[in-house]
Structure formats: structure tokens, C-alpha cells
Amino acid sequence: MPAAAFTELAGRAREAATVLALATRATKDAALHAMADALLRAETEVLAANAGDVEAARGTGTPEHLLDRLRLDADRLAAMAQGLRDVAGLPDPVGEVVRGSTLANGLRLRQVRVPFGVVGIIYEARPNVTADAAGICLKSGNAVLLRGSSSALRSNTAVVAALRAGASSAGLPADVVQLLAGEGHESVKELMRARGLVDVLVPRGGAGLISSVVEESTVPVIETGVGNCHVYVDAAADLDMALRIVLNAKTHRTSVCNAAESLLVHADVADAFVPRVVAALQEAGVRIHGDAAFAAHDGVEPATEEDWGTEYLALEISAAVVPDLDAALRHVRRWSSAHSDAIVTDSAAAAERFVAEVDSAAVLVNASTRFTDGGEFGFGAEIGISTQKLHARGPMGLPEMTSTKYVVTGDGHTR
Amino acid sequence: MPAAAFTELAGRAREAATVLALATRATKDAALHAMADALLRAETEVLAANAGDVEAARGTGTPEHLLDRLRLDADRLAAMAQGLRDVAGLPDPVGEVVRGSTLANGLRLRQVRVPFGVVGIIYEARPNVTADAAGICLKSGNAVLLRGSSSALRSNTAVVAALRAGASSAGLPADVVQLLAGEGHESVKELMRARGLVDVLVPRGGAGLISSVVEESTVPVIETGVGNCHVYVDAAADLDMALRIVLNAKTHRTSVCNAAESLLVHADVADAFVPRVVAALQEAGVRIHGDAAFAAHDGVEPATEEDWGTEYLALEISAAVVPDLDAALRHVRRWSSAHSDAIVTDSAAAAERFVAEVDSAAVLVNASTRFTDGGEFGFGAEIGISTQKLHARGPMGLPEMTSTKYVVTGDGHTR
Numbered sequence: 001m002p003a004a005a006f007t008e009l010a011g012r013a014r015e016a017a018t019v020l021a022l023a024t025r026a027t028k029d030a031a032l033h034a035m036a037d038a039l040l041r042a043e044t045e046v047l048a049a050n051a052g053d054v055e056a057a058r059g060t061g062t063p064e065h066l067l068d069r070l071r072l073d074a075d076r077l078a079a080m081a082q083g084l085r086d087v088a089g090l091p092d093p094v095g096e097v098v099r100g101s102t103l104a105n106g107l108r109l110r111q112v113r114v115p116f117g118v119v120g121i122i123y124e125a126r127p128n129v130t131a132d133a134a135g136i137c138l139k140s141g142n143a144v145l146l147r148g149s150s151s152a153l154r155s156n157t158a159v160v161a162a163l164r165a166g167a168s169s170a171g172l173p174a175d176v177v178q179l180l181a182g183e184g185h186e187s188v189k190e191l192m193r194a195r196g197l198v199d200v201l202v203p204r205g206g207a208g209l210i211s212s213v214v215e216e217s218t219v220p221v222i223e224t225g226v227g228n229c230h231v232y233v234d235a236a237a238d239l240d241m242a243l244r245i246v247l248n249a250k251t252h253r254t255s256v257c258n259a260a261e262s263l264l265v266h267a268d269v270a271d272a273f274v275p276r277v278v279a280a281l282q283e284a285g286v287r288i289h290g291d292a293a294f295a296a297h298d299g300v301e302p303a304t305e306e307d308w309g310t311e312y313l314a315l316e317i318s319a320a321v322v323p324d325l326d327a328a329l330r331h332v333r334r335w336s337s338a339h340s341d342a343i344v345t346d347s348a349a350a351a352e353r354f355v356a357e358v359d360s361a362a363v364l365v366n367a368s369t370r371f372t373d374g375g376e377f378g379f380g381a382e383i384g385i386s387t388q389k390l391h392a393r394g395p396m397g398l399p400e401m402t403s404t405k406y407v408v409t410g411d412g413h414t415r
Numbered sequence: 416m417p418a419a420a421f422t423e424l425a426g427r428a429r430e431a432a433t434v435l436a437l438a439t440r441a442t443k444d445a446a447l448h449a450m451a452d453a454l455l456r457a458e459t460e461v462l463a464a465n466a467g468d469v470e471a472a473r474g475t476g477t478p479e480h481l482l483d484r485l486r487l488d489a490d491r492l493a494a495m496a497q498g499l500r501d502v503a504g505l506p507d508p509v510g511e512v513v514r515g516s517t518l519a520n521g522l523r524l525r526q527v528r529v530p531f532g533v534v535g536i537i538y539e540a541r542p543n544v545t546a547d548a549a550g551i552c553l554k555s556g557n558a559v560l561l562r563g564s565s566s567a568l569r570s571n572t573a574v575v576a577a578l579r580a581g582a583s584s585a586g587l588p589a590d591v592v593q594l595l596a597g598e599g600h601e602s603v604k605e606l607m608r609a610r611g612l613v614d615v616l617v618p619r620g621g622a623g624l625i626s627s628v629v630e631e632s633t634v635p636v637i638e639t640g641v642g643n644c645h646v647y648v649d650a651a652a653d654l655d656m657a658l659r660i661v662l663n664a665k666t667h668r669t670s671v672c673n674a675a676e677s678l679l680v681h682a683d684v685a686d687a688f689v690p691r692v693v694a695a696l697q698e699a700g701v702r703i704h705g706d707a708a709f710a711a712h713d714g715v716e717p718a719t720e721e722d723w724g725t726e727y728l729a730l731e732i733s734a735a736v737v738p739d740l741d742a743a744l745r746h747v748r749r750w751s752s753a754h755s756d757a758i759v760t761d762s763a764a765a766a767e768r769f770v771a772e773v774d775s776a777a778v779l780v781n782a783s784t785r786f787t788d789g790g791e792f793g794f795g796a797e798i799g800i801s802t803q804k805l806h807a808r809g810p811m812g813l814p815e816m817t818s819t820k821y822v823v824t825g826d827g828h829t830r
Contacts, residue, residue: 018772021771022771022772103792103793107786111809114774116805117804195629199804200804218629220635220803220804238827241827244827244829245827245828252829252830333433355822357433357437359529359532360820361820362820362821363821364822364824364825365822365823365824366824366825366827367827370830371830372821377524378518378524389531389615389818390615390637390805390806390818391805391806393821394820403804403808405775405777406776406787406809406810407777407778408777408779408782408787409780409781409782410779410780410782411781412659412781413660414660414662414663414782414783414785415663415785
């Protein structure tokens with residue numbers, strides 16, 4: 001996409017954002033319901049477009065599990081529509097007074113939530129993200145520029161057409177939602193260079209996509225979702241609980257960023273726990289990359305240095321025995337991607353140290369890493385899980401998609 | 416500074432940050448008082464070093480007002496020490512529970528403030544920033560890498576030596592405060608490229624410095640302090656109040672980012688107000704760059720397009736008459752740097768529209784733009800005024816120098 005066309009499109013997003021920022025909650029909620037209705041009305045077109053994407057992807061030899069991520073059906077479309085209605089049911093973050101006081105000199109000070117303005121979302125395969133992201137951005141008062149994967153372009157085009165029609169029928173500018181359909185990576189580059197036109201970029205997808213956006217973007221980025229998550233089984237752990245948590249964290253769903261990728265076991269319980277956890281993981285079909293203590297068991301492969309830093313996103317896990325809590329903390333500090341790390345222990349002191357010294361978006365005690373999730377945390381909807389320290393960390397709901405401004409009211413105050 | 420040396424230094428900052436993150440408020444406050452004491456004890460060395468900087472700057476023809484910014488004396492040093500003690504008196508943001516609840520499934524969820532880790536500060540002339548920034552970073556639990564201007568290198572070296580000795584005497588690692596003393600801009604570049612080693616960069620200084628850091632840094636940046644601030648005098652303004660606010664906003668202090676740089680007057684009050692404000696500004700020594708309505712007055716120069724976007728930081732102002740509130744809003748949206756913009760009006764409706772539609776860090780009603788300040792807002796200390804939308808917007812106190820993490824506690828919870 002040539003620069004001029006992008007600038008024109010981003011300019012329309014800015015105009016739409018100016019209107020959307022002043023929209024009442026009632027208008028935004030009506031628009032979300034209208035977008036859901038429009039999506040359901042467009043079922044035939046959306047599914048036909050999606051069939052075209054799936055056909056094309058199959059033609060280029062895309063494996064079946066990726067085709068499944070790309071595929072829409074009536075149920076998935078209904079879930080997308082329901083997602084928009086769920087966002088309509090959430091509180092409006094815009095206008096919330098974050099803090100306020102009357103200063104000693106009588107000035108009234110309020111810090112109020114306001115939208116960012118224009119948000120860019122760069123994402124991969126799943127077309128359901130198109131509706132989810134548009135809904136969250138609209139409710140938080142932001143115009144959105146969506147850049148999905150080219151393999152889902154037909155689906156996304158049909159979905160966005162329906163969403164725009166819905167927004168428009170509720171009296172909002174259609175340009176609150178726009179799809180970037182550029183060739184190759186050109187439109188991603190345009191988004192990354194659009195400082196001043198785009199307020200925030202949120203890349204959602206694999207580590208490669210995220211790190212390239214983080215490195216190259218001049219637009220402020222919220223980094224999401226790479227999770228090399230650890231479960232540490234302490235000397236004072238309830239070993240039955242530990243087994244349940246390890247299995248859940250590793251096998252409940254493997255393709256997600258909050259799945260466990262590495263297991264650490266305190267030496268004091270290694271004899272009692274390692275054989276049990278190896279057997280249980282292998283029974284569940286998990287390939288284990290272990291240190292010497294683990295690799296002494298049949299079927300466990302010796303771990304390489306690389307394994308400790310790997311996010312498998314599959315039925316695979318790295319595993320090591322550590323001499324003590326300090327060694328566990330050192331290992332986590334060295335290798336964790338600072339997404340979610342868990343300790344299993346009945347020792348309050350060990351739990352407290354782990355919580356204080358592990359610097360990750362979420363630190364869990366006696367709970368599976370799978371709980372780091374906007375839905376599980378009760379946020380109702382999430383745009384992703386931030387693994388950076390600036391602005392938002394952990395699951396990002398509607399308030400995390402806003403900025404604030406100070407409103408200062410006086411009676412002719414001067415200094 | 417070669418990359419290896421920088422990496423080693425940043426590594427020491429990281430180690431120090433790990434210790435500092437776990438320090439109690441009592442330890443940090445004791446360190447701040449010890450730093451203040453050490454600074455006062457080092458008065459002879461610091462003032463001698465500063466005299467060297469001032470001498471060298473005079474030798475290269477630095478104008479007197481810049482020499483004054485560089486100069487330290489016993490009073491200024493005492494103020495720096497007092498600033499550290501004031502920070503000790505402020506609440507500790509680290510450990511604050513931002514939100515918390517027990518989820519339906521019994522999981523206990525807490526969002527807790529934690530330090531960023533390692534913060535880089537890039538700043539210009541004034542050596543007092545060295546102590547201010549070190550104090551704010553220490554209290555918020557962050558190790559700091561300070562990169563001051565080379566013209567203040569002798570002063571900063573002496574100040575940092577005292578601060579390190581103070582921190583160390585209170586039992587904290589001296590490396591919680593380090594000075595980058597590299598040649599030319601090499602150390603600035605190292606800081607900007609230190610993603611993963613440095614968590615956040617805060618540039619403080621002129622527009623050129625800030626925009627180059629924002630453009631080039633791969634480390635997340637908090638943009639501070641460029642202020643093209645407006646005062647809009649509405650049709651419904653109390654004109655005596657308007658005159659006081661315009662004069663205060665423009666002339667109270669001119670070199671600061673919250674000084675007014677542009678004046679807009681509603682056409683309905685132009686005849687009554689323009690002659691008065693021109694006379695009063697000229698009497699105060701202010702050079703006016705006006706549109707046709709203003710330029711009709713003696714001594715007012717015609718404004719060029721460039722004037723509307725200029726941050727003079729001097730006794731100069733741009734000024735225009737606008738036909739209505741909509742035109743004022745359009746002008747502000749077009750030209751404001753989104754720092755601080757004020758309306759003077761007795762109309763609740765006009766004030767409400769201005770507050771809703773001006774998207775700046777601070778929007779002021781019937782008050783001087785000079786109030787956008789951490790001290791005035793009651794924050795006790797500020798590291799700068801953010802003009803970006805991500806993370807922090809407006810004056811940044813101690814809480815703005817922290818991130819958060821989620822602590823999730825269960826009883827063996829799995830999904």
C-alpha cells in the first residue's frame with residue numbers, strides 16, 4: 001500500500017476516532033449489538049469467503065491444524081457475534097475518574113480515562129480476532145486499523161464489511177473499523193512507521209511477529225503473549241496437587257501462551273516426584289526434555305541449553321531438578337519470558353519469596369499457569385496478555401485500552 | 416563507551432535493581448537521607464567540580480542564562496539535599512495493591528505495584544536533575560543509569576559519587592545510581608539500544624533530544640515535556656480573569672513546558688479584549704506574533720504558519736482571533752503539542768465541550784497552564800511531564816515510575 005493511501009486511511013480513522021471518543025455508552029453498546037446482528041445476517045457471505053481462504057490455504061499445503069484455526073462455521077460465527085454482545089455488557093472505561101481531589105488552593109483536579117485514539121492491531125490466522133479486536137477497540141472508544149494475515153484476507157474482508165455496516169447503522173462512522181489489505185508486509189511497515197497517525201500498536205501472534213514489531217516500530221507498542229512459563233515444585237509441595245497442576249498447565253491446551261513449558265523440581269522431593277510426573281506426562285503424550293535427573297528415566301530426552309528458553313506450544317516440556325529455592329529463582333530469572341510462573345508449595349515463606357522475587361506479569365501460587373487470562377481474571381474480554389512493563393502488564397481488558405487526561409478547574413487561578 | 420563496557424555497567428544496574436526491588440521503605444528512606452547527608456558533606460568537591468564546568472562552558476562562549484542553569488551554589492546544593500529528604504517523606508508506591516478480589520472459583524487475585532527495574536534518564540544542563548532523578552528512581556525501587564549533558568560532567572560525577580556513597584552507607588548497592596560518562600552521543604546510543612538491559616528510558620530536555628530518542632530507541636520511552644500550550648478566551652469569559660491568566664501563563668516563567676505559547680480569542684470579545692491583552696503583554700515585554708486582528712495593533716508582528724506550532728520558551732506568543740468555539744477547537748487540535756491547554760469561560764457548556772474535545776495531557780478551565788506540574792498537583796516529586804498516551808500522561812510522580820504484576824493464589828486450582 002502506498003504511503004499516501006495509508007495516510008488517507010489513517011486520517012479517516014482519526015476523524016472517526018474523534019467522533020467515537022465523544023459517543024455515549026448507549027451509542028457504543030447499540031453499535032456493538034448492530035455489529036453482531038450484521039455479522040449473523042452476513043453468514044452466507046462470510047462463510048463463502050472463509051471457504052475460499054481455506055481452499056487456497058489447503059492448495060498451498062497448509063497443515064490441517066492451521067486450516068482448523070482459519071476455518072469458520074455457523075457456531076464460530078455465532079460465538080463471534082456473542083463476543084460483541086458480551087463486550088456491550090461490560091462497563092464503559094471512558095470517562096471513569098481514576099483519581100480526583102480539591103487541591104489546597106481550591107483547584108479541582110480529576111484524572112479521567114480517555115481513549116487512545118487510533119489503535120493498530122497486527123494479528124495472525126484466526127478470523128475471530130477480527131471481531132473481538134474491533135469490539136474491544138470500539139467499546140474503549142478507539143478507532144481500529146486491523147492488519148490480519150493475508151491467508152485470512154477474504155474472511156476478514158467479509159467480517160469487516162459486516163462490522164462497518166453495523167457500526168454505521170447505529171450512527172457511528174463506518175471508519176471506526178478498517179481493514180488494511182496491503183500486499184505482503186508493506187501494510188505492516190506502514191503501520192509501524194505511522195507515529196502521530198496511530199497512537200498504539202498491539203501485535204498478536206508468534207514470537208517472530210512480536211519481536212519484529214517491537215524492534216522496528218516508531219509507534220508505541222504493547223508487546224503481547226510470548227510465554228515460556230514455569231511450574232516449580234517446591235520441597236514443601238503437596239505432590240498430588242503438584243501433579244495435577246503440572247498436567248493441567250502443560251496439557252489443558254498447548255497452543256496458548258499461558259501453557260507451562262518448563263518444570264523445576266526441588267531436589268528434596270525429586271525421588272518421590274520425578275518418577276510420578278514423568279509417568280503421568282508420558283501417559284498424556286508429553287515429550288520430556290530433561291536434565292540428568294529426568295533423563296535417567298526411559299523415554300526422556302536430554303535437554304539442551306536451548307530447551308530452557310523454548311516455548312514449545314506443543315505436548316513438550318523441559319524439566320530439571322534444582323538443589324534449592326534459590327536455584328529455582330535463578331533459573332526462572334534467567335529463562336522465563338516473564339509471562340506466568342507458578343510455585344507449588346505449602347510453605348508460606350517459600351511462596352512469599354517466589355512471589356517477591358519472580359518478576360513476571362503473573363506469579364501463581366498453587367494454581368495452574370493457565371489462569372493468566374482476561375476471562376479467568378473476570379475482565380470479560382481481553383485484547384491480549386502484555387509481557388511488557390510499560391502501561392499494561394498481564395491480561396489487558398477494556399481499561400488497559402485507554403489513556404487518561406487531567407482536567408483542572410479553577411476560578412481564575414494563577415501562580 | 417564500547418558495547419561490552421556498557422553491558423557490564425547495565426548488568427551491575429540489573430543486579431542492584433534486584434536487591435533494591437526487595438528493599439523495605441525504611442531502608443530506602445534511610446538511603447535517601449544518607450544521600451542528602453553525603454551531598455552536603457561533599458559541598459567543597461561538588462562546587463569545585465561545578466566551577467570547572469562553568470569555567471569550561473564560559474570558555475566556549477556559552478551565554479549567561481545557560482551558565483546560570485549549569486551553576487551550583489551552597490543554596491542550590493542544599494535544595495538538592497532537601498529534595499531527597501522530601502522524596503523520603505512520600506509514600507512508597509512499591510507493594511501497593513492496585514486492585515484485588517477473590518474470583519468465583521476461590522482464586523485470590525491481587526495486582527501489585529513493582530519497580531520497572533532499570534531506568535535510563537537522558538537530560539540536559541541542570542545538575543540538580545541528577546539528584547532529583549536518582550531520588551525518585553531509588554524510592555520507586557528502580558536502579559538508574561543517568562546520562563547528563565557533557566557540559567555538566569564534572570558536576571554530575573561529583574554529585575553521583577556522593578549519592579553512591581550515601582546509598583552504600585545505608586546498606587544498598589552503590590550501583591543503584593550510575594552515571595554514563597561516554598564520549599559524545601555514544602552513551603546515549605547505547606542506552607537507546609539496550610532493550611532487555613534497560614526497562615524504560617525517560618528523556619528530559621528540548622524537543623530535539625526527545626524526538627531523536629523517541630524515533631531511535633528500541634527501549635520503551637516515556638516522552639516528556641514539549642509544550643505548545645494554548646489559552647483560549649471564550650465569548651463568555653470574564654475578561655479581567657482572562658487577562659490575569661494569559662499574563663500568568665505566558666510570563667510567570669518562560670523556559671518551562673507549561674508556559675503558554677499561543678492565545679486564541681473569540682471574535683465576540685475581540686474588540687473588548689484584544690487591545691487590553693496586547694497592551695498588557697507588551698508592557699510585560701512579550702513579543703506578539705499575531706493574525707490580522709492582532710497585527711492591526713502597533714508593535715504586533717504578523718504571525719507566519721510556523722508560529723502556530725512554535726514553543727518559544729521565551730517572552731513571545733502567537734495570537735489569533737477565532738470566529739467561534741469550533742474554530743478554537745480545530746486550531747488547538749491542529750497545533751497543540753497535547754501538553755496543557757486552557758479555556759477561560761463562564762459558560763458551562765463551552766467548558767464542557769473544551770474539556771471533552773481537547774485531547775491533551777491536561778485541560779484547564781479558568782486556570783493558568785502553569786498548574787500542570789507534579790508539585791502543584793500534590794504529587795510531591797515529579798520525574799517529568801509525559802505528553803504520550805501510553806503508561807503515564809501528565810506529571811509523573813512515584814507511582815508512574817512503577818509497573819505492576821498479578822499475584823494469583825490458589826489451593827491447587829486447575830482449569
